[in-house]
Amino acid sequence: MSSLKVPASVPDPYEDAEQLKKAFKGWGTNEELIIQILAHRNARQRKLIRDSYAAAYGEDLLKDLDSELTSDFQRVVLLWTLSPAERDAYLVNEATKRLTASNWGIMEIACTRSSDDLFKARQAYHAPYKKSLEEDVAYHTVGDFRKLLVPLITAFRYEGDEVNMTLARKGSKYLHEKISDKAYHDEEIIRIISTRSKAQLSATFNHYHDHHGHEIIKDLEADDDDEYLKLLRAAIECLKPREHFEKVLRLAIKKLGTDEWDLTRVVATRAEVDMERIKEEYHRRNSVTLDRAIAGDTSGDYEKMLLALIGHGDA
Amino acid sequence: MSSLKVPASVPDPYEDAEQLKKAFKGWGTNEELIIQILAHRNARQRKLIRDSYAAAYGEDLLKDLDSELTSDFQRVVLLWTLSPAERDAYLVNEATKRLTASNWGIMEIACTRSSDDLFKARQAYHAPYKKSLEEDVAYHTVGDFRKLLVPLITAFRYEGDEVNMTLARKGSKYLHEKISDKAYHDEEIIRIISTRSKAQLSATFNHYHDHHGHEIIKDLEADDDDEYLKLLRAAIECLKPREHFEKVLRLAIKKLGTDEWDLTRVVATRAEVDMERIKEEYHRRNSVTLDRAIAGDTSGDYEKMLLALIGHGDA
The missing domain is CATH 1.10.220.10 (Annexin)
Structure with missing residues (x-):
């Protein structure tokens, strides 16, 4: 909403x-x-x-x-004014540049957009950058990050509700074996996470939870300094975009000195998608409304723009 | 044409x-x-x-x-009657099934279709198979074949004419080093071949030829029993689809017992695209027209259907 x-x-x-x-x-x-x-x-x-x-x-x-x-106000107005596909193309491009590199940013777009919207971002990439989106992602990432991010960003997932329970059981068993062996970089894990439909993945992770007593996310928390593992976890968490974005906002606002980069990105990209739900989730999780949290942490025109986008006040 | x-x-x-x-x-x-x-x-x-x-x-x-x-006539009529996107989706699906598995078939569709047409095949895959195309390709391929085929089939290449000569030189140099070291499975080779635009790849391979005295294809002929190497070569050869399809037809017809599978696929998929050019190439290369070659090797309704599709006789 x-x-x-x-x-x-x-x-x-x-x-x-x-x-x-x-x-x-x-x-x-x-x-x-x-x-x-x-x-x-x-x-x-x-x-x-x-x-x-x-x-x-x-x-x-x-x-x-x-x-x-200028400054944060400029960024939020520019990002907002772009069409969703141009904006995603812009954000991925930015995330592949040296000074603004962000595997996280690439993953977020890959994992939270619908199949059609992700493809539209790839289409919108060609004209301004004279390259393909995956070309820049592959060029600017290395090793395991590339192995995870390229399939995620080039996916065109099936979006039907059908679930193959046999496959979910097999997948869950396989994931558990690999995670138990700390084989987090296994290519089959990447294959499952980057190609299965979101419904199929949910069924797989539910089976994992039911059979092994932990959420898969918990079992992937082995080493919090491992950036690859963090990214893999986030790719799974993005199956629930509302909770993912609430968390990004929470961390952005909690930081000593707000992370305007994250705050701007989430507000500009979700206002027209599911911001009402993210606000509910934020309120539930933090006992304060997102409006108040933003008003407390930002100021001036930047604050006014963010509040307007999240639906504070009248049109 | x-x-x-x-x-x-x-x-x-x-x-x-x-x-x-x-x-x-x-x-x-x-x-x-x-x-x-x-x-x-x-x-x-x-x-x-x-x-x-x-x-x-x-x-x-x-x-x-x-x-x-029934038989070959049935197959050519069915393939032909499908829309191009449905047909490509069908062919990839078939190529991922155990009894009809064909890395070659997947590669051919990935490398000879336009970016839009390849994407349309991925769209057309969802409804009949309730999965994504790359999901089946990734599931049914292994090791280096998967590493090559998944990026190829999920590519949405930039199709502009712009060429970055610095990048072409760098790419050519890199490819030559890896090929000299027989490091054919190097992931950077796959990255270059699967993500760069066709114009950029042509410039890269021309630079390779000019600087090293051989076509890259020749340097990849080291080991003719290596199926991966064959596939990599074919992916490069597919940059010139007319020559690729002429070759497939030539080998299909030359075989002891025609390879109807290949013959049907090429005629059904190219009749409405570039068959006139393929026929010219075939004539030039074999000193016999494709019409005559097909008439000599096939018979009955199958022959008639093939000849009608390649433009023999009147409408």
Whole structure:
């Protein structure tokens, strides 16, 4: 469930584009107006605003936002204004660059998007980067990380509900053997996790839990300094995206000095997907609402933009 | 260039469906009529005929073809009648089954289809098989074959013409080092071949040829009993699909006892794509036309269907 609040009557996109153009002019930028418009338009509407802006002024709205805004506010507005597929392509590209490298970021997109959405990100990658997404992921990762991340990011998982219980039992038994032997890097583990449908994986992990008395996640907590193992665990945890994103938000806000990078990414990528559920989960787990936690940890236009996206206040 | 001959005036699909229904009735099947209709309709038209057949008779045309026809003729008609994406999905599925297992078949589809067509095959896989295509490929292949085939079949290559010459030089140098060391199974070789765009790969292999005096293919001919090496070579040769398919046809026809499996697959999958070019290449390479070679090696309705698909005679 989306947390986005769109006004009952949305202005014509040319009108929105004109207002944005005005917001950039004169005595400093009018950030309030930018938030008022962009934080309250859905993906289709934002696309129309960008098209109208280009048609009316011969300029790219994203470039103007980039040059008018700064810091965390700039990042959240830019990420948000992109279409979901462009945004995911952008985030993966960023995650493959040396200074912003993040196996975690690649894994998160691979494991929490629907099959179609993940494929759309791969399609959206070609035009701006003149390469394929998996080409950059494979080039910029090494060893076991590559072996795990490339199949995850290139998967087009079956999304039906059918579960093969024989296969679930076999998978669970196999995983347990390998984990007992600490053979975490076994290629069959990667095969199972990167190719099976999410329904099949859930059945497999439930069987694991029922038969071995622990969740598979717990059995993978052997060594908390092993970055590969952390990533593998997270790939499994992402089967429950709501809980995954709650955790990312919790850790981002709890940090000494908020992790704006994580906070921005989760809010910009989930606002239009399942932010209402993530908020419920956050409240349940932390006894404080996400609105209050964000308000306590951020400030200024950045805070206002985040709060608007998570549905605080009116459109 | 397609070899398909479609009549100037194509009957209404309901009329075609009715004729096909008639062809199945009475004193044995009328194979001539089946060829006359199906071998002269393009993918869109065949789809309409299937839809019309289902609407008019409440039956599946493919099932009726399956029960009315036999042997090689049955196989070529069935494969041909499928849409290209369904057909590729079917062929990959078949190639992952124990009795019809074929790493070669998986590689051919992975390496000769456009990025979009390969993805469409993955989409078309979900509904009939209730799994993902890569799930079956990964499950049914082992070791180095899996390491090569899974990235190939899940690739969504960039298809622009841009070439990065620095990268081509680096790639060529790297490939030469590994090949000199007989490290054919090196994961970087697989990464380069499975992720780079075809334009980039051509530039890389041209650089290899220019700098080392041999084509990379020649340097990979070390050991002709090594099935993995053969597959790797073929994956490279598939960059030039016309030459690859000419070779498959040549070997299929030259065999003591034609290889109908290969012959059928190439004709059914390429008739609507580039069969005219493959025919030119075949003629150039074998000093006999493909029509004559096929007529000399096959017979009956199977021969007639193949010849119709490669554009022999009139629509």
